[in-house]
Amino acid sequence: MEIKNIRKLQNGSDVRGVVLDGVPGEVVNFTQDMTMKIAFSFAIWLEKKLGKKAPLSVAVGRDSRISGPHLAQAVALGLVSKGNKVYQCGIATTPAMFMTTVDPELDADAAVMVTASHLPYNRNGLKFFTKAGGLDKEDIAEILELAETVETSFTPGGQAVDCDFIPTYSRNIVKLIREKTKQDQPLATTRIVVDAGNGAGGFFAEQVLKPLGADTTGSLYLEPDGNFPNHVPNPEDKTAIAHITKAVLDNQADLGIIFDTDVDRAAIIDEKGNAINRNGFVAFIASILLAEYPGSTIVTDSITSTGLTDYIESLGGKHHRFKRGYKNVINEAIRLNEAGVETHLAMETSGHGAIRENYFLDDGAYLVTMALIKFSELHNAEKPVSSFLEGLKQPAEEKEIRLKIQTADFKAYGQKVLTAFKTFAADQPGWNLVEPNYEGVRVSCDEMAGNGWCLLRMSLHDPIMPLNIESDSTGGCEIIETALMQFLNQFENLGK
Known part of the structure; x- marks a missing residue:
């Protein structure tokens, strides 16, 4: 596995990849060697961020995935190689790993959680914390870029100790x-x-x-x-x-x-x-x-x-x-x-x-x-x-349609669709653009136009345009969807 592919493992503010064979069409792209390099780079990043030199203390936990023990071991190796102290927490939770940094007794400088959340068993990933909270996507990008170029080395003094933090x-x-x-x-x-x-x-x-x-x-x-x-x-x-x-x-x-x-x-x-x-x-x-x-x-x-x-x-x-x-x-x-x-x-x-x-x-x-x-x-x-929630009005219907953008420059194409949709929606009887709106184009529809709302937006990472529709009346989603699809069908590179 080429180390230069490490940056492709970024998923927003997390690191995620395929770690096990066995799922058709999914090739392993996240290895123990890569994990160790990322952890080593996190240690370098951490020294710079905190303005402190090793030994730093870092708690490492994992969820129940079968690849977890091996990746957690690789994380510990990367951190220990830089001369740091690692608390090996075994099976733990993501929130608990952050709490190791504010716990008055453990007082870890940082934490790493080995997890891929709800993704299938063949996936795994990493989440990172300091006392300030979870790292942002810009931090992850910096760490992964460093992991592709840094030469690993060994600094004496590092150690790993077992620490079951979940009871605390x-x-x-x-x-x-x-x-x-x-x-x-x-x-x-x-x-x-x-x-x-x-x-x-x-x-x-x-x-x-x-x-x-x-x-x-x-x-x-x-x-x-x-x-x-x-x-x-x-x-x-x-x-x-x-x-x-x-x-x-x-x-x-x-x-x-x-x-x-x-x-x-x-x-x-x-x-x-x-x-x-x-x-x-x-x-x-x-x-x-x-x-x-x-x-x-x-x-x-x-x-x-x-x-x-x-x-x-x-x-x-x-x-x-x-x-x-x-x-x-x-x-x-x-x-x-x-x-x-x-x-x-x-x-x-x-x-x-x-x-x-x-x-x-x-x-x-x-x-x-x-x-x-x-x-x-x-x-x-x-x-x-x-x-307790008797006052909450629930929609009669709700639906999500995930439209695939079938072109290489999917972000530019998606923006083109959104710009056209905003103009289209503004001209529809009974439709009103919702403002302020911070993502995509959201439209409210009056009783004659579906009695609900719709939101067309870009996926955060993928060539997908999710379309969410809700209606307060039975049959309303179909009315809204019909009008939407008549408009969206003009875009040749957009399909279900």
Whole structure:
């Protein structure tokens, strides 16, 4: 494998690639040698960024993927070769790895998480943290460029030590919930089922819920298994949601919790088996924060519904709909705060969510922690979880169409389509361009024109134009889609 291909592994603010053979059409492009070089380069970058020389301390964790032990070993080797101290945390979560940098005892200078989130078993990747949070895409580009050119060397003094951080991380969550609820076992007399999808989140049932008094009978797939034999660990996946929904209903649970592989995303299921994810989970967390911080701003990605906007505004909040990409949403929330706009939540419909009081860390476990505090309050008042979002209007229909751009210069072609679409939409009866808008072209449609909205945008990384449509009335999506496709069919290099 040529080292010059390392830069192609960048995926926004992460590193991702194919590490295992076995999937037709997917060739290995991410090796242990490349991983070691990237970790070595991260160590160089870190010295420059922090203004400190080795030995630095770096925590390294991994999710349950079968390639994880080898890549984590390669990361440790790259860091130790530069003379640093490595805390080998084994199976852990992405949020926990950041927390090693702010933990008063461990106080790591940085952290690396070996994960590819919800992607298939043959993929893997790297996420990087300093005490300031996750690295941005510009940082990753700099590290990968360095990895293609730097000559590795050996600096004496480096060491690797085992460090199981998850018990400490879990105790901190338990402590927070007890402090907020003012109860030692606020979940006593409740049944809560967890679906970890054979990822890294199985600890939550044993080390968080049970100490708080919950009965976790009926929980699913808590054991790590990097082959993901039961379903994709993804809170957006319909099969995954079907599994946790069935577990809630079969066990007459009061609440269900589902995590993705590395626990930076999550969703919850109410006692009726209804998934509180996407717009619903954003609304759930927003309502909690708006009660504590009245009038503050909620930042979301671009595909959130008008019903969510109405819900946030009904609670006195402000909805700032921004771009897709969890780092984009988080960075926009940070920017707003710096500009004097009080903002406490940055959250995507995918389940990525970051809260100001939690370092604006993309943390599924913390979102669930907030949900559990509210759940305890509802349970004490003998109110079910399903009662909490009664004011949220859900669309009657929703649809996403992914249009492929079949030309080499796909970004320029996509922009051409968007420019033409904006002109087209402005002339359509009953259609109104939504402003301000920060990604693609968003249009609201009145009752005669579909009674909903649509958004056409460019994918962040791929030659794809996602088209999202929602309608508040049955048949509305078809009305909007028909008009859209009549327009889009004129573009020869754009197809389903």
